[in-house]
Amino acid sequence: MLYIFMALYAEAAPFIAQMKLKRVNDSGKFVLYQDEAGEAILAVTGPGKVEAAVAVSYVCAKYGTDESTFILNIGSAAGAPNCSDEHVQSVERSELIGQWFIGNQLVDGDTKRTYYPDILYRHPFAEEGIETVSIVRRPDEMKQMIRMDASVNGGQKSGSSLKIRLCDMEAVGVYQAAVRFVGQHQMAFLKVVSDVGVDKRMTAEDLQHFFADSAEKICTWIEDVRTLSRSWKVEKVGAKEQEILQLLCDQTHASVTMRLQMEQLLRYCTLANIPYEEMIRGDLAEQTLCCRDRKEGKAYFEQLKERLLYQ
Known part of the structure; x- marks a missing residue:
């Protein structure tokens, strides 16, 4: 089984169309979509760690997991170059918008606890860490986070090992729930940089733009992962x-x-x-x-x- 978790319908809509998913009617308070073969479920979780964790737990418990299950969290993230130099930030910040990353390190912004998904497969994305926060970061807050890292390190470069500062609101919640059902190699976290810290409300059209342009490419990669994950169950x-x-x-x-x-x-x-x-x-x-x-x-x-x- 493939389980995809996304926070908002505007983000999920291009994937629902691309994968030809249909709404599940008996899913209670959860918004679920399923393919015709019954081998893929997409859940619209709502924003936040708790909402994401609850949705993962519900789907995994209701539909089951085994060695071939793969859990995928797709969503948007705020992003900024992890450097305190204002000129570097202003030049590189605009170049980040629309770029996709796969998370190789997840940081809980509240507890600072770090988790490491196992990426044991090839993929076409740049790898970076993701910090999951409880509230949307504004541009000035993103800059302040980077300046604090730099001051700890005593120089221009951030004390963090991350080249890019990515902030989302769901990844850690998905991980914490998913790891109770599947192995760390059976999950992935894909994020597109949609903003540099939101200081005004993004519209559904703004969000959908980032996902519509990449849905076909990502769905092709998803099919490769599904083929691989099926082999985990039968191959010894x-x-x-x-x-x-x-x-x-x-x-x-x-x-x-x-x-x-x-x-x-x-x-x-x-x-x-x-x-x-x-x-x-x-x-x-x-x-x-x-x-x-x-x-x-x-x-x-x-x-x-x-x-x-x-x-």
């Missing part, structure tokens, strides 16, 4: 993959969670015909795979993912 790691998996786990001192992430990565590489065995055995021969502890092992695994998925 073969003998060769099992040998490489055990080698990786032994050399990196992998935890149970890390082993599952490695298994998903090898499964994806096998399905996508990405030659990983030669690379891993080469690393072992060059002793770059010989990690002294789990911390080094985790760092190696992150580098391995980068090389396999993006090179």
Whole structure:
């Protein structure tokens, strides 16, 4: 099953049309749309962490989850260059409008707790972190957040590792509910920069514009992810993959969670015909795979993912 969660109907409308979804009549207070095959559900959650979390919990409990389930949060975000220099911000800010990002780090703006979805698949989006806030950020508040980071770091660059400051209102809520039903690799967070911090109310037409232009491209990628997620249920790691998996786990001192992430990565590489065995055995021969502890092992695994998925 594919579950898509979006805050507003204006954002969801182009996807409802593109995917030919129909309104679900017996969904109570929840606004749900479903495809003809019954394999995809789109929920319009309303804005906010709590609303998003409640919708995710309802859909996952009602329709069920398994190894092939994929949860996708699509929405708009405020964005700004993560630099305190006013000139850089003014030049780069306008260039961000309309750009799409996939979240590789989610920060709860209230608690500052950070979550890390596992991106174990190829995608056409830039990766950035997303901070989920409880109220809409104004442009002056976005600037103040960046200045505070810079002052902590003692220079122009923000203390944050993020190149772009993205703020939304739902991602963390979706994650916190979804992780109770599926693995961290079974979810993704796509955000388009619609503004630089809203100081006036955006209209439905304003929002729909950003999503209508990209709906076809994103739906094509969604189909690729659906094909991949279906294989998670039926495909098992073969003998060769099992040998490489055990080698990786032994050399990196992998935890149970890390082993599952490695298994998903090898499964994806096998399905996508990405030659990983030669690379891993080469690393072992060059002793770059010989990690002294789990911390080094985790760092190696992150580098391995980068090389396999993006090179």
